Amino acid sequence: MPAVSVRGVSKKYRIFPSGRARLQETLSFGRKxxxxxFWALQDIDLEVEPGTTLGVLGRNGAGKSTLLxxxxxxxxxxxxTVEVNGRLVALSGLGAGFNSEFTGRENVMLxxxxxxxxxxxxxxxxxxIAAFADIGEFIDQPIxxxxxxxxxxxxxxxxxxxxxDILILDETLAAGDAVSRESALQKMYELRDSGTTILxxxxxxxxxxxxxxxxxxxxxxxxIASGGTDEVIDHYQTLxxxxxxSKNPRQKExxxxxxxxxxxxxxxxxxxxxxxxxxxxxxxxxxxxGTGEARIRSVxxxxxxxxxxxxxxxxSTVTVRVYLEYLEAVGDSELLISLHSQVEPxxxxxxxxxxxxxxxxxxxxxxxxxxxxxxxxxDEQTREFFEDWNPPQPETNGHxxxxxxxxxxxxxxxxxxxxxxxxxxxRMVVDFAFKVPLQKGRYKVSVGICAGDExxxxxxxxxATTFRVARPNNRKRFRGIVHxxxxxxxxxxxxxxxxxxx
Amino acid sequence: xxxxxxxxxxxxxxxxxxxxxxxxxxHLGLLWAILSPLLMVALLTAIFSEVLGIRFxxxxxxxxxxxGIYLYCGLIPFLAYSQALTQGVNVIRRNSSLVEGVVFxxxxxxxxxxxxxxxxxxxxxxxxxxxLAVLEQRxxxxxxxxxxxxxxxxxxxxxxxxxxxxxAGTYVPxxxxxxxxxxxxxxxxxxxxxxxxxxxxxxxxxxxxNPLAYLVESYRNLILEGKLPSAEGTVYFSLFxxxxxxxxxxVYSRLKHNFADLL
Numbered sequence: 001m002p003a004v005s006v007r008g009v010s011k012k013y014r015i016f017p018s019g020r021a022r023l024q025e026t027l028s029f030g031r032k033x034x035x036x037x038f039w040a041l042q043d044i045d046l047e048v049e050p051g052t053t054l055g056v057l058g059r060n061g062a063g064k065s066t067l068l069x070x071x072x073x074x075x076x077x078x079x080x081t082v083e084v085n086g087r088l089v090a091l092s093g094l095g096a097g098f099n100s101e102f103t104g105r106e107n108v109m110l111x112x113x114x115x116x117x118x119x120x121x122x123x124x125x126x127x128x129i130a131a132f133a134d135i136g137e138f139i140d141q142p143i144x145x146x147x148x149x150x151x152x153x154x155x156x157x158x159x160x161x162x163x164x165d166i167l168i169l170d171e172t173l174a175a176g177d178a179v180s181r182e183s184a185l186q187k188m189y190e191l192r193d194s195g196t197t198i199l200x201x202x203x204x205x206x207x208x209x210x211x212x213x214x215x216x217x218x219x220x221x222x223x224i225a226s227g228g229t230d231e232v233i234d235h236y237q238t239l240x241x242x243x244x245x246s247k248n249p250r251q252k253e254x255x256x257x258x259x260x261x262x263x264x265x266x267x268x269x270x271x272x273x274x275x276x277x278x279x280x281x282x283x284x285x286x287x288x289x290g291t292g293e294a295r296i297r298s299v300x301x302x303x304x305x306x307x308x309x310x311x312x313x314x315x316s317t318v319t320v321r322v323y324l325e326y327l328e329a330v331g332d333s334e335l336l337i338s339l340h341s342q343v344e345p346x347x348x349x350x351x352x353x354x355x356x357x358x359x360x361x362x363x364x365x366x367x368x369x370x371x372x373x374x375x376x377x378x379d380e381q382t383r384e385f386f387e388d389w390n391p392p393q394p395e396t397n398g399h400x401x402x403x404x405x406x407x408x409x410x411x412x413x414x415x416x417x418x419x420x421x422x423x424x425x426x427r428m429v430v431d432f433a434f435k436v437p438l439q440k441g442r443y444k445v446s447v448g449i450c451a452g453d454e455x456x457x458x459x460x461x462x463x464a465t466t467f468r469v470a471r472p473n474n475r476k477r478f479r480g481i482v483h484x485x486x487x488x489x490x491x492x493x494x495x496x497x498x499x500x501x502x
Numbered sequence: 503x504x505x506x507x508x509x510x511x512x513x514x515x516x517x518x519x520x521x522x523x524x525x526x527x528x529h530l531g532l533l534w535a536i537l538s539p540l541l542m543v544a545l546l547t548a549i550f551s552e553v554l555g556i557r558f559x560x561x562x563x564x565x566x567x568x569x570g571i572y573l574y575c576g577l578i579p580f581l582a583y584s585q586a587l588t589q590g591v592n593v594i595r596r597n598s599s600l601v602e603g604v605v606f607x608x609x610x611x612x613x614x615x616x617x618x619x620x621x622x623x624x625x626x627x628x629x630x631x632x633x634l635a636v637l638e639q640r641x642x643x644x645x646x647x648x649x650x651x652x653x654x655x656x657x658x659x660x661x662x663x664x665x666x667x668x669x670a671g672t673y674v675p676x677x678x679x680x681x682x683x684x685x686x687x688x689x690x691x692x693x694x695x696x697x698x699x700x701x702x703x704x705x706x707x708x709x710x711x712n713p714l715a716y717l718v719e720s721y722r723n724l725i726l727e728g729k730l731p732s733a734e735g736t737v738y739f740s741l742f743x744x745x746x747x748x749x750x751x752x753v754y755s756r757l758k759h760n761f762a763d764l765l
Contacts, residue, residue, distance in 0.1 A: 076760070118511070
């Protein structure tokens with residue numbers, strides 16, 4: 001029998017522009033509508049087995065607290081049912097259930113009584129609770145004089161002392177310093193080991209990773225991922241790094257990321273529609289070159305769920321989607337993309353002697369070239385920087401079209417997806433999908449199309465789109481530009497086995 | 503209803519806390535529970551005997567009775583009623599941290615305010631008796647011992663109102679503003695300032711169909727005049743109070759799940 005089982009739970013709030021509108025709608029008895037519905041939760045199904053420690057993840061407003069409140073019985077679901085087996089204690093938010101005018105002692109008693117413990121029993125437990133909460137003489141001061149850490153310790157101490165079968169903790173551990181968090185965690189481990197089911201909301205990934213055995217991810221009121229903590233946390237981090245949400249994520253969620261380098265052709269349902277993007281054309285007008293037989297109409301950067309984003313998580317797969325139109329009939333053609341690291345103007349700093357230039361050296365060199373051709377083409381700060389700068393001499397400068405700062409390039413021909421003869425007016429959408437195990441920072445994507453073996457471009461856009469790689473999490477921090485997949489094996493040399501294993 | 507019994511400790515604790523918290527911060531603390539009604543009744547007595555010189559003979563009934571005492575005796579049940587109403591209407595909002603933060607037996611909240619106000623009125627009765635004995639050299643009538651018989655239906659009556667007000671005040675915040683005017687109006691249509699004997703025949707219904715009038719009259723009969731309240735009135739009032747309580751409690755229980763969402 002699951003400790004908590006949530007079936008088809010949805011929660012609707014009716015949002016009114018003003019209190020008066022709410023009153024008017026109520027008084028019209030359903031004849032007039034002044035508000036609109038907001039679904040805080042939609043069709044949540046969740047089963048939590050006894051002894052599970054479940055982390056609940058999601059951005060602010062994703063519905064985490066609403067869900068936990070519904071499980072706790074503080075709020076009622078609009079539809080669906082919740083079944084709870086065992087004594088449930090919920091600590092939602094900091095010092096919830098505390099009356100700030102009362103003293104710590106009174107609040108402990110009050111909370112115990114609320115939780116249904118006899119007064120006598122509560123008096124007996126009081127010393128333990130006070131000892132664990134560790135707030136000393138403040139126990140007889142009103143709660144309003146407490147620090148947030150003291151409040152959360154006291155709340156947690158009461159909840160833990162009750163011996164719950166199911167414990168719901170909503171952000172409660174966030175307050176408090178390292179020491180009190182440590183003792184709270186200690187207590188949580190004790191509870192977990194004694195078989196308590198724990199539901200935990202926390203923005204501290206570390207806590208969830210270390211403590212929880214399972215996790216779920218809520219997004220816009222829906223449960224979009226559940227399973228092992230690592231997996232769900234990865235999912236969450238991708239979500240968080242996609243700061244710019246697309247307008248209609250729900251529709252796009254159903255699409256699957258394509259395989260690398262595939263061409264969409266024909267009428268399969270997943271095909272994107274062709275897009276002419278006037279904003280794009282205007283933006284790239286100055287960075288455009290080529291003979292013009294084909295034209296790149298738009299370039300988009302998509303994340304793993306094919307939403308247009310600006311920032312992506314370290315190591316995730318990005319898709320560069322190119323909208324291409326042939327203005328003339330063209331024989332075989334080749335579409336190329338290349339990836340450069342990018343520095344925003346003013347961001348170049350003068351390296352100390354002996355210090356290496358890091359991931360942006362290539363770009364600095366590129367800028368330097370431009371500066372030498374025409375000093376006015378770069379901004380003032382950069383100009384000042386270059387005035388007394390001796391560029392380090394690159395040993396080799398790659399091969400032909402290679403530009404300094406280029407991290408990698410790919411083309412349809414190179415990846416074995418040739419673009420055959422095209423008639424005039426033919427439109428294509430080409431996706432390049434690749435992983436970005438890159439240092440945090442900004443990167444730009446240039447796109448070009450050339451015909452056959454010719455070197456000249458039909459159309460080329462320098463910096464057609466840019467994106468940012470978010471800071472990798474602690475475990476994946478590294479130096480350099482790219483983190484190549486690495487396998488490590490430790491060998492013990494023949495004859496020294498003993499020393500190693502001792 | 504069973505929850506109310508299960509949570510009797512909680513109700514007791516909350517009532518105690520609420521009661522104590524009204525005097526918190528003052529140096530005399532709980533002494534004020536008896537001191538402030540004492541001051542009030544002493545003031546009323548002094549005004550009506552020494553300053554204005556109005557003895558009750560000019561109005562009706564017992565010719566030696568001080569009008570201030572007569573007035574205060576009627577005020578006791580009225581103050582309990584007005585307090586239960588004005589606090590009941592705010593009770594959910596005031597305790598939002600309990601409503602939204604924890605699983606809380608919401609039934610206890612209005613009842614707690616009612617019990618607190620009734621305890622306060624008991625202190626008022628005590629103060630009244632002290633003044634009666636000291637200033638007027640009268641001993642209270644033995645019928646005052648029957649006061650608990652009125653207190654029980656009074657508890658039902660005021661809690662019923664408090665439950666209804668708690669629902670109304672939570673759903674429509676404007677009720678809180680309206681309520682003050684309503685309470686003030688009931689003060690004037692209830693025989694507190696004026697004696698029932700003086701009411702013209704056309705306005706008798708203000709006394710006959712006014713549950714507060716029954717309470718006010720009963721307090722005066724039992725404490726000041728040594729008479730029993732009319733049996734008919736007691737039965738009607740008790741039935742009405744019980745009905746009000748059942749309805750109020752039922753409405754409250756039906757709607758309490760929505761409170762967290764309305765805050």
